[in-house]
Amino acid sequence: MTTRYTKDHEYIRLEGDTGIVGISDYAQAQLGDVVYVELPSIGKSLAKGAEAAVVESVKAASEIYAPVSGEVVEVNGELEATPGTVNEDPAGRGWFLKLKVKDASELDALMTEEQYQEFVKSIS
Amino acid sequence: MxxxxxxxxxxxxxxxxxxxxxxxxxxxxxxxxxxxxxxxxxxxxxxxxxxxxxxxxxxxxxxxxxxxxxxxxxxxxxxxxxxxxxxxxxxxxxxxxxxxxxxxxxxxxxxxxxxxxxxxxxxxxxxxxxxxxxxxxxxxxxxxxxxxxxxxxxxxxxxxxxxxxxxxxxxxxxxxxxxxxxxxxxxxxxxxxxxxxxxxxxxxxxxxxxxxxxxxxxxxxxxxxxxxxxxxxxxxxxxxxxxxxxxxxxxxxxxxxxxxxxxxxxxxxxxxxxxxxxxxxxxxxxxxxxxxKDGPSRVRVGLKPEGRAPAREGAIIATPDGREVGIVTSGGFGPTVNGPVAMGYVSRDVSSVGTDLHLVVRGKPMPAKVAAMPFAPHRYKR
Known part of the structure; x- marks a missing residue:
């Protein structure tokens, strides 16, 4: 299982040719209490870096970008009723969407867990 | 982010x-x-x-x-x-x-x-x-x-x-x-x-x-x-x-x-x-x-979005048929209300409580109603 991170604090966890996308624990802590998540429609094609979802805390709305190119094959509908799950379990139940990855080599440009932790240390 | x-x-x-x-x-x-x-x-x-x-x-x-x-x-x-x-x-x-x-x-x-x-x-x-x-x-x-x-x-x-x-x-x-x-x-x-x-x-x-x-x-x-x-x-x-x-x-x-x-x-x-x-x-x-004496041409009103998406400051307010009638000046999630709440200025003709309006959030019109304020009752010691 491969998990990669973007500089914008999204993660993508590859399972087969499907990538599960969410935000890092650092990101959820920075956002604060999540009160609303807007998810894309299933079947939507996203280019790497395109807006994939919107997450809203009490204070502000933030865009979530597609870490790699792909087609949305599933979204986490539970976030509609319980958006706070993003804060409670960002890496697990708080996932946003699943992408059918178009080109797995795009993952190579993203950070590994270790690199990401270093990155977070460097900015906090 | x-x-x-x-x-x-x-x-x-x-x-x-x-x-x-x-x-x-x-x-x-x-x-x-x-x-x-x-x-x-x-x-x-x-x-x-x-x-x-x-x-x-x-x-x-x-x-x-x-x-x-x-x-x-x-x-x-x-x-x-x-x-x-x-x-x-x-x-x-x-x-x-x-x-x-x-x-x-x-x-x-x-x-x-x-x-x-x-x-x-x-x-x-x-x-x-x-x-x-x-x-x-x-x-x-x-x-x-x-x-x-x-x-x-x-x-x-x-x-x-x-x-x-x-x-x-x-x-x-x-x-x-x-x-x-x-x-x-x-x-x-x-x-x-x-x-x-x-x-x-x-x-x-x-x-x-x-x-x-x-x-x-x-x-x-x-x-x-x-x-x-x-x-x-x-x-x-x-x-x-x-x-x-x-x-x-x-x-x-x-x-x-x-x-x-x-x-x-x-x-x-x-x-x-x-x-x-x-x-x-x-x-x-x-x-x-x-x-x-005459009433102002626009007034500040409360706005209650019907969905869960918060409408924030700057969101355009329109009638359901698309006429632009105002702008949101404050908006977000109301924890006590347990949903989105907002306020903004609208033309007086669409300012009565209960009026159906749209708040344009990220380009999409979201249904909302003019609502009485406060959203959470005041509890002052009178």
């Missing part, structure tokens, strides 16, 4: 800055000050705590000042201030506070403020003003430029301001200052709180019962700790202060009111007492009297 904002060394600090940092508050720049936006428990918990118990807010960034008549006459100082604001200050009783607005010549709002008249006879001819942090230098310059001889403005930069808000506020305050229990909403007194010389008003910015306590800066931390020692009290940051005031339907200067809005458009006619409505004598009186 946006990068977090880092504290800037040039920001001003309130006398309570170290108290916030010590408990792990997240500090952000606000009106030139390094202020706590939230404490580790987060905005939702802080908001709910304030509605259910008592929340303690550092609002020392706000501007406190005295307006002083040299002849010690209330009439002198009241008449001087009445040339700048539309509230009736002449008939403000000793020990009472009033909400008002500094107006420009067109009746636009330069700032909103609290004015209180001391209950102490020795303080005759003095009014205490509390203005917004972001506007204080401009306000003081404006006031000073318009004062007649014999009336002076004295900045109270050596004082901190602490607000205690929530249904348990009075119980907590009464232990530190028994006199506070007998005060009603908008009463103001000087008194000892936890043995410290303070000026206390029964007011606030959350819709809850509560107090605002002005204290000398060098005693602020001592007072902060004395109040926080009560198990009913937790510190609350600016994030929850904003969601609390939004649910209470209260205006935030620079967002819901500014020089482009009049107090009548903003729904603040209640703050202009009868004598002033009739007599005028304040900046922009002609326009304001006209708006009172």
């Amino acid at each position: 946006a990068e977090p904002v880092h504290a800037d060394e040039t920001l001003l600090k309130t006398p309570l800055h170290a108290e916030h940092v010590a408990v792990g508050a997240r500090m952000v720049p606000f009106a030139g000050y390094d202020m706590p936006v939230q404490y580790p428990t987060g905005i939702l918990t802080e908001h709910n705590w304030t509605r259910e118990h008592a929340g303690l807010f550092d609002v020392s960034h706000m501007g406190q000042a005295l307006l002083i008549a040299e002849d010690k006459s209330h009439e002198t100082v009241a008449r001087a201030l009445e040339t700048l604001i539309p509230a009736d200050i002449l008939n403000l009783k000793p020990g009472q506070q009033r909400y008002s607005q500094l107006l420009d010549d067109k009746g636009g709002i330069l700032d909103d403020l609290m004015v209180s008249r001391s209950a102490d006879e020795g303080d005759s001819g003095r009014l205490m003003l509390v203005v917004n942090a972001s506007m204080k230098d401009a306000d003081y310059a404006h006031i000073q430029a318009h004062l007649p001889n014999g009336v002076t403005l004295k900045r109270l930069d050596d004082r901190a301001l602490i607000a205690l808000q929530g249904p348990k506020a009075v119980e907590v305050m009464a232990k530190l200052a028994p006199e506070t229990a007998g005060m009603t909403f908008m009463a103001a007194r000087t008194m000892k709180v936890a043995g410290l010389d303070c000026h206390v008003s029964r007011s606030g910015y959350t819709g809850e019962d509560g107090f605002e306590i002005s204290v000398p800066a060098d005693k602020a931390a001592e007072l902060w700790r004395a109040i926080l020692a009560d198990s009913e009290v937790k510190p609350i940051g600016l994030g929850a202060r904003d969601s609390l005031r939004l649910e209470a339907g209260l205006c935030l200067y620079g967002h819901d009111i500014d020089p482009t809005t009049s107090p009548i458009e903003a729904g603040l006619i209640w703050s202009i007492q009868k004598r002033r409505r009739e007599e005028g004598g304040f900046p922009g009186a002609a326009r304001i009297q006209q708006e009172i």
